[in-house]
Amino acid sequence: MLGRDVSPATFKGTIADMETSVGVSTYAAQYSPGELPKEVKIEGKTYKTDEWMNTPSSILDAIPRRLHLQPDHPLTITRKLIESRFPGYKTHNNLFPIVTTGQNFDSLGFPLDHIGRSRTDTYYLNKETVLRTHTSAHQADTFRNNESEGYLISADVYRRDAIDRSHYPVFHQMEGARTWDRQQAEKEGKNLAYIIWEDVEKIPKHDIAVEDPNPTYHAERNPLQTGHSPEAVEAIAAHLKRSLEDMVVTIFNAAKSASDAETSGEPLKVRWVEAYFPFTSPSWELEVFWQGDWLEVLGCGIVSQPILNNASVPNRIGWAFGLGLERIAMLLYSIPDIRLFWSKDERFLLQFSEQKSISPFVPFSKYPExxxxxxxxxxxxxxxxxxxxxxxxxxxxxxxxxxxxxxxxxxxxxxxxxxxxxxxxxxxxxxxxxxxxxxxxxxxxxxxxxxxxxxxxxxxxxxxxxxxxxxxxxxx
Structure with a gap:
């Protein structure tokens, strides 16, 4: 995803993360020689293992939880709130998390020596099968299926990571994309940029302050891609920014209404910052001024044309964004520790409801450390x-x-x-x-x-x- 909420920058640059070389460790701290299971069964599917296997049972046990689909869970509420700002986009919320290395890495152009392929960072079942590290593992297939002009993917993703209040080995990402058919516009004798600008006008307008001092593209800092016209990219960028501003306004207005009076009186403002992601260009990060600081919310950009070409849709052009659901939910509900999302304690779960307005999480008594x-x-x-x-x-x-x-x-x-x-x-x-x-x-x-x-x-x-x-x- 373009921009990750609570994870390292290992995969920075994928559509699912636009938030050294391969090394290996002995059975990745889970298995020693003689302990390695010959196969694992995950939701009825059996996978052979080999010396690359490094996925502990505790991680496999998390797969059926699917927190982003549980009714009244804060991640579900957050997901639905975001989805509500993209009417007509096809949603994919229950994609199976076991994917091939081809889907997870090759389809996105990961170099063979990229650290993201390392067993120190990624959970493997065998040399060619992993637990997805980002929702972008499904991106090429989604573009290839071409079922809609816009899509949203929300899913649980898995990475070996640090331990603290904002990092967990299983977390949830959302990515979205919107594309247009250049060839169809030509067949209809229409100007592609004009068609896109018409779509821009359909997006709700807002009245928040937006800082966007840089040009849409820059030859050195934020270049156009080969084959992309300046007119089309200007229009696509406008559609992208208006769409994401609308989403962010909705999210943070909800957060403001749930916060204290001092914070809720603070005017909402956002700014666009030039960024670099290997798989979009031009690229940006969207930041929101929140509680006295500028906070990075998501990454986005014009989709790398080779990704679309390799997905057998070379005539399409468009944008993509990515964000972390935990990061947004922690902001919405003032949740201080990412472990809480996995809690089965009713003192946590009963504080959230899709039928009620958003209100800040009320912590339990702080237990001693x-x-x-x-x-x-x-x-x-x-x-x-x-x-x-x-x-x-x-x-x-x-x-x-x-x-x-x-x-x-x-x-x-x-x-x-x-x-x-x-x-x-x-x-x-x-x-x-x-x-x-x-x-x-x-x-x-x-x-x-x-x-x-x-x-x-x-x-x-x-x-x-x-x-x-x-x-x-x-x-x-």
């Missing part, structure tokens, strides 16, 4: 974060480099949502031995109850033991 450190020496010769290698299709080895996401994955596996935050607090290299030491601070805190000392001690000991067993490090 408990900090514990785990320090270890990396194996001799290991480097932190993962070692780039030249092969485009590496096979996991028995002596991998250390990658931080492996620690995060172990913490999620052992502790689940009882961990609020994991962060590196110290790192140094011994001056004599050259060995590297890492120290991670684990913040244990439940969203629903107070953890006992016995619980946190037992969890932490299991965490320490598993880190040694899986990563081959030496505790300090």
């Amino acid at each position: 408990c900090f514990k450190d785990v320090s270890f020496w990396l194996r001799g010769g290991s480097s932190a974060a993962g070692t780039p290698i030249a092969s485009a299709a590496p096979v996991p080895t028995s002596t991998p480099s250390f990658h931080e996401n492996d620690v995060m994955e172990i913490a999620r596996e052992i502790c689940g949502d009882l961990v609020e935050d994991v962060r590196l607090v110290d790192e140094f290299v011994h001056p004599k031995t050259g060995r590297r030491s890492m120290c991670y601070r684990i913040n244990y805190r439940s969203l629903e109850r107070t953890l006992t000392n016995k619980e946190t001690n037992e969890l932490h000991e299991r965490l320490r033991t598993t880190i040694v067993a899986r990563l081959g490090v030496e505790l300090r």
